[in-house]
Each structure stands twice: as structure tokens, then as C-alpha cells.
Amino acid sequence: MNSTIHISEQKEQVEKQVWEILGEVTDPEVPVLTVLDLGIVREVKINGNALHGWSLEIVITPTYTGCPAMDMISMNIRFALLQEGFTNIKITQTLSPVWTTDWMSESGKKKLKVYGIAPPHYSQAVCTPDAFQQEEAIQCPRCDSFNTRLVSQFGSTACKALYQCVDCKEPFDYFKCH
Numbered sequence: 001m002n003s004t005i006h007i008s009e010q011k012e013q014v015e016k017q018v019w020e021i022l023g024e025v026t027d028p029e030v031p032v033l034t035v036l037d038l039g040i041v042r043e044v045k046i047n048g049n050a051l052h053g054w055s056l057e058i059v060i061t062p063t064y065t066g067c068p069a070m071d072m073i074s075m076n077i078r079f080a081l082l083q084e085g086f087t088n089i090k091i092t093q094t095l096s097p098v099w100t101t102d103w104m105s106e107s108g109k110k111k112l113k114v115y116g117i118a119p120p121h122y123s124q125a126v127c128t129p130d131a132f133q134q135e136e137a138i139q140c141p142r143c144d145s146f147n148t149r150l151v152s153q154f155g156s157t158a159c160k161a162l163y164q165c166v167d168c169k170e171p172f173d174y175f176k177c178h
Contacts, residue, residue, distance in 0.1 A: 010050050018044050018056060018081070025080050028072045029157055032115045035073060038063060039103025042094060055088040056081065061099045064159040101177055113141045118163065118174040138174045140165035 022041055027033045035041050045057040058077055062070045074091040081089050101120035109119035118141045137146040145167040155162040155173035164171045 007049055011046055014054055015044055015046050017084070018046070018058075018086075021080050021084055022058070022077065025073070025076050027069065028076070029069050030112070030115065030117065032111045033108050035060070035077065037105045037108025037111060039105065039108075040073070040099060048088070053088055054086060055090075056086055057090040057092055059092045059094055061094055061097070063099050064157075065095060065098075067157075067159065069157075101175060104175075112175060116141050116172055117160065118172055120175045120177055138163050140168060140170065141172055142170050143168040 019036075022044075023034055023036045025035045027035065027038055040060045040063060041058065042061050043057075043059040045059070047055040047057075058081075060070070060073065060077070070093060074093070077091055078089050104120065112119040118138050121136075138148050138150075139146050140148055140163075143165060145165055147166040148163045149166060150161060151164050151171065152162040154160070157173075159176055160173040161176050162171060163174050
């Protein structure tokens, strides 16, 4: 019984360490965001023990089906864990449930705005295939004006739309609702 408690405590410590490591892994397309800011880490599974080694499985969900950054994100997660001494690592991508901008951290949304990307609305007024034909006001991340216009349904990546502020004239990406 005593050894079971000890192993359980070790496992909790390892899990805490893994989450801390994941909190340092950034998105290659938006380097101010970590994978935890994005909310793409769905689960951390830990098996094994300190004596025989820990086996990790990190379950992630892409922000967009077919997102080309997922291979790089998986590789960066693996490298970060390897640097901390973990060697038995499995990265699993799951499409269900589908990622939503609701999974993003509030801190991540603030980081996006500072970086110059309009964060997704806290509560999407419209999130349908016709979302960008509606009169949804997207706030400019530079001057905070709502006097903006859609330029293209696709911005620098497929998960973003390109807008322009009518007031300050600056173009900016908007993280689309998902």
C-alpha cells in the first residue's frame, strides 16, 4: 500500500512537470502562443514508474483539420520532453471532439491581441459557414476600432481571416470562430 501511494505521488509530480514543459512549447505560426494557450492539449497520459521509466502519451487536437503546423507542434513537444529526460513519448492527434476557440486560454487571447491578431470573440455571435457574410464587428487589435471590413476569408493561415481597419487603415488577421 505504501509503495502504491509513493508511485501515485511520483506520477502526479511527473504529470505536473509534463504540463509545465508543455506550457513552454509554442505554436510555430503564432510564436507568442503556447500549445496550452491554444487549448490543443487534450490529455496527458502517464504510465510506468521512476525505476523502469515513464511512458508518456500526449493527446492533441489540431485547431483546423489539416493544419500544417501540427507536425511541427508534435515534433516540438517531443523535443521539449526529450530535453527533460523523457524518452518513451507518443504524440496522438485526435479530431474528436473538434477544436473550438472556446478552448483557448484568456491569457492566449490577450497575447494574440498584443501580437496584432484579433482574438476570437469570447462568445461568438455567429459561427456558421456563412459567418463572414454577416455584419459581425471584429475589433482592430491595434486601435480597438470596430470599424473594420473583411478583406479575405483566409488570412496568413487557413484558421484566420484577413481584415482591415477602416480607421487606422492597418490590415490584421482575425482568429476565426471554430
